[in-house]
Amino acid sequence: MSDLDAVFKQEYGKVVASLARRFGDLDLAEEAVSEALVAAVEHWQSGLPPNPGGWLTTAATRKALDRLRRESARDTKQREALMLVDDSPTEPTGPVVDDRLRLVFICCHPALAPEARVALTLRLLGGLTVADIARAFLVPETTMAQRLTRAKAKIKKARIPYRVPVTEDLAPRLSTVLAVLYLIFNEGYLAGTGEAPVRRELTAEAIRLARLLHVLLPEEPEVAGLLALLLLSESRVAARFDEDGELVPLGEQDRSGWDRDLIAEGHALVRACLRVNRPGRYQLLAAVNAVHTDAPAASATDWGQITALYDRLYALEQTPVVALNRAIAVAEVDGPAVALAQVDALPLDGYHAWHATRADLLRRLGRSAEARAAYDAAIAATQNPGERAYLARRRGSLAPSQTAKPPPGRSPHPN
The missing domain is CATH 1.10.1740 (Rna Polymerase Sigma Factor; Chain: A)
Structure with missing residues (x-):
């Protein structure tokens, strides 16, 4: 870059x-x-x-x-x-004093459609391209361009001002604000475009804003859950890519390179959320990451607990992406055949992680020809150079025939 x-x-x-x-x-x-x-x-x-x-x-x-x-x-x-x-210095400033956090809240105005709120904030705050945002939403670029145009027209027509949100504005906009920060982090965590596999300026900004939001709303468990999730994910950054820039999956990472301070902070936030006992999406995802970062080695991971956490998340949020991540954990508990049946039933053929998951499960089942095709689809569906290099290497390691049994390995759980 x-x-x-x-x-x-x-x-x-x-x-x-x-x-x-x-x-x-x-x-x-x-x-x-x-x-x-x-x-x-x-x-x-x-x-x-x-x-x-x-x-x-x-x-x-x-x-x-x-x-x-x-x-x-x-x-x-x-x-x-x-x-x-x-x-005017005499006018109340409201609870949000950071310009960028303020921009997140104005873009998450209730007058806008929920998907438009997130997309507009990603465009204005993160500087993401329309293609980047479309990929995050799993929709065509033209569809996302239309959403952004309509959102801006709505702001102008409704004369929505850029003003400091008052306390009453925070609660109805919070879920969208959290979604925006998570998507900004994800775009930085595994960049959708460009030569670099990560965009550290985006992950750092998402964490910064999540910290500010936690100070603003310290009693809100989903805010604490999001911050914990981002910190625990960020703790692995030094081990996520090798010296050649190739993605290293979670099960193969050198855990001595993980940031123990971030892990300790993330675990403390997760424990605080458990005491509140009002589980939500980000708290459960943070708990999944806490289980991963608590294991001294990949072989010590409590996949049963992770599956149970995804069960609870799916009860709250019955989406194909949640089901996909649950299936990855199921593969470690019940085997790749059970997981593959679940993955094949999901409507995610435009999602690169779905193809990558299928490829790994097929590889583990010794179905090399099918795995090769799935790896090809996964490579075609992602532009991240580190991920493409990893998928290409895995594809190249496949046995030449379906009868040859490949060595055992782990599903590509998000790293």
Whole structure:
């Protein structure tokens, strides 16, 4: 990744959030930042400025002001912008003081459709492309583009202001905010595009915002659960790829390289959630990760407990992706044949993890020809270079015929 790309990905959400607060117009903020990025490509040919983020903020602010001045109804628009943005020090600031967390809450306004709230926040805050977001939602890119267009039109038509959320705004928007932070983290954890297998700026930002949210809502167990889930996942980052950039699955990772401080913090949060005893999606996923990180070796993993946790999650959230992850655990308890029957029944043929799971289960059953085809489908369905390298190597290790029994191995549980 070039220095320019790294700066853009790191600063995009910050600058959009800053301009949205100042001008009260998400469309204007995004357009101005896009223009500033184009200008940066030209001005930074000889090297990055000392403060790239500050340069982009200043340039984008000027672009926004120029755009307002060019509008034929600029006086009206400027008055409207001033009405939407109140910088008066006597006005209550509300509970959310971080610009980017504030942007998450405004994009999660109840007037927007739930899927549009998440998609719009990913676009504005994470700087993810439409293709990135479409892949996260398992929908065509054109469908996602239409959702984003409708969401922006809705904000403009409903005159939804960029204002500091008051306490009453938090609860009805919280589930969507949590979903947004989780998706931002996931895009960084296993990047959908680009040459790098991970995007650490996205995982770091998701964790930062989750920490802020936990400070804001310390008694909300799902917030604590999400933070625990992100910390426990992040704890494995140093062991997730080998020196050549190839993905290392969870069962093969060198656990001495896991971050024990993050694990301890994550486990403490999970224990706090257990005391509250109001289980939800993120608490259960965090508990699954706690079981994994508690095992000193892959062979010591309590797969029965993990299966039971996925049973509870499926009772709350009956989705094919949850069923897929449960089947991966079932393979370790009841064997690959039982798991494969469950996986084959899921409507996930556009999801790379479904193909990868099938490939591994077929490999373990000695069905090499079918496994080879499944690996091909999995490779075609992912653009992550580390994951593609891992899948290609596994494909290449298949026995030449279906009669040859391959060595035993573990299902590709999320690493």
